[in-house]
Amino acid sequence: MSAGAIKGLIVPGLPHPLLAADKNEGWMRIRKAFEAAREEVLACDPDLLLIYSTLWPSVVGHQIQAHPEPEWTHVDELFHDLGSIPYKFRMDPEFAEGYCQAARKRRLHARTVAYHGFPIDTGSVVALKLLNPDNAVPACIVSSNVYSDRAETVVLGKAAADTMRRQNKRVVAIVVTSLSNRLFTEFIEPSEDRIHSLKDDEWNRKVLEFLGDGRLEDAAQLSREIHKQVRVKKVVNFKPFWWLAAVMGQHNDYQGKVYDYAPIYGAGAAVVSLTPSPGGVGDKEFDEENVEVYGGERNVLDHAGPQDASPPEAALVQEAPATDSTDPAGVVHAPAAPKPVGAYPHARKVGELLFVSGVGPRNPADDSIPGGPVRKGDKALQDYDIEAQTRAVIDNLKAVLKAAGSSLDRVVDVTVFLIDMDRDFHGFNRVYGEHFKDVGATRTTLAIRALPTPIAVEFKVIAAVGD
């Protein structure tokens, strides 16, 4: 399987399954659920366990654990009487650094932490001790910002996905969270444990029904309601499903498995796995903006304000306008070029200049992509031929120029967008040179995160036209 999130896990963070499983039947069931999930994780041979812990709050942006071997003896600040948890974990500092850079690229405030004695939270400690006791797989942990809401959390998840692709790593994404989180406010005997209220229990079971059906995005879109109904208001919202969906793909095509569900001191604890599956529920009611970059706490939407950094052609896919004409306003439609993926023409004449919309490599006949697509649907990156894609771009560009009465040798300025500069620049540049060596056009080449269709290269061109 290619790089990306190959599996998702939802696990609780309270220490009882680790330290006191023998004192309560439900705590033991959760421990056994952890152990079963561990088998499922190891069977898919991941490169990394990536944890988003709701028990690690941050204030200034997000923090990412980057110490290669953090070692300490941890004691929970509330359940300290259950005992100490000595640990030494194997982390992946390279991924942590890459994740931090990817988050910053999406305008989040982020930093790595690699200090001896940094207090790793109880939830992450419990998850790693039970899921990865021998440190068979390196790990990485990211904090949960107390102020962040959906936009920031979704972008944080997408930055994780960027890093998986860029580092070609197969990752199990883990969120550490209770479902309902209302603990008893008095000490109880282990035998007295139960979900704090019937209402909390009913909500937990509804959420688990969604997750069991693989409906991750549907569960994510319930986050605000979950927060309102069954969460003690410690932070602004319930966020872990937003993060997990953004990491794995914001859809419902998963195979869900609820290993077990039990109370831990009144809170709802469940161990759930989600595996990408083409046979999932599929449909979704996606009623919120799919945010790509973070616009700041007072400017959370992609298109709000001058900091807009939307990628080219970042419009919703819709039917192309009528083709085969150059209208009086100078709008050019080129039947021999691939259809636009939004409400824009192929090009537009203004005076002696022709402004060409972003041109990609899609085959105008069937929308296939010469050299192969960079990914299929929301799945991870796959191998592709940048030289073939670049040649196809130039062929499509020629078709647009011809329809407008111009030609390649009249191009005056080219802006090139590559989704992976390190990988693709040389291949692209070689093909470009074959066609543009004698044209004398100015050129700017940019690396961007993604293009609207699964392509790796796009040209934006200005050319001379007319006499």
Added chain:
Amino acid sequence: MSKDGSIVAGILAPHPPHLVYAENPAQNEPRSECGWETLRWAYQRMRSDLEQRDFDVLVVLSPHWQTYIGNHFLGVPHFKSLSVDPVFPNLFRFHYDMKVDVELAEGIRDEAQAAGLVTRMMRNPDFRVDYGTIVSCHMTRPDWDLPIVSISSCRSNAYYSVEVMQEQALELGRATRVAIEKSGRRAVLLASNSLSHRHFTDEPELPEDMAHEHIYHHGQYLWDMRMIEMMRTGRTREMIDLMPEFINQSVSEADSGALTWMMGAMDLPAYPGEVYGYGTVIGTGNAVVGWYPDRVTS
């Protein structure tokens, strides 16, 4: 038991780790070149006033030891370890070595329990003392030559309401006063909380770059000044009455119960508190304020 113990002073002693960072004590690993002087000088003036008095224990309630089931008390006589701030690890990696007055802690626990509050002693020697306790104690007594009693913050505000939190914190304060009196100790109380508590979500390259330091927004400043005005004019009962609105409007760290606990222990002082200074730390409002019962009796 004789009732010769007393509360010598009650200090609003906020705990931003930035203050210790800027002090450059030997125990802290990171080094700074300046920063947050108005608050650090406020602490210095407060220490000068404390030096005029005899006391033998610091009793601190910290918002950063968060317990969702009752109030907990450090119950191990000696702690020595490294505290790394989970939010600002770049500023605070402090090697602490402290003594705990377990007998007094147990005395307060007993009184609180008798009053119907949920309590627990923390007996695990591997436990790491929270950085709020450390910062407030260090800024008050940098020599670390006195034992402390550290009380956790019961998060009943998150579970119930500010009103419930205050009812419990006032009762905990009363239990603290009774226990101190019974113990014969002369105690300084530390309420380790900021006032308004909305942080910036980014920080400058150089943490001590004071060009970036200001209140998060004007509304928070207005609330802070309103509360401080009540402190400096001896209207603490009114301040407690306003606490729900204050916490709601300014995301105040007084939601920890620390300030309310201290006011309860001091029987809601009707005399002026000494305002040593006010300053912001990464957008939050912080004041160092002292109440001295001997100023009334003298």
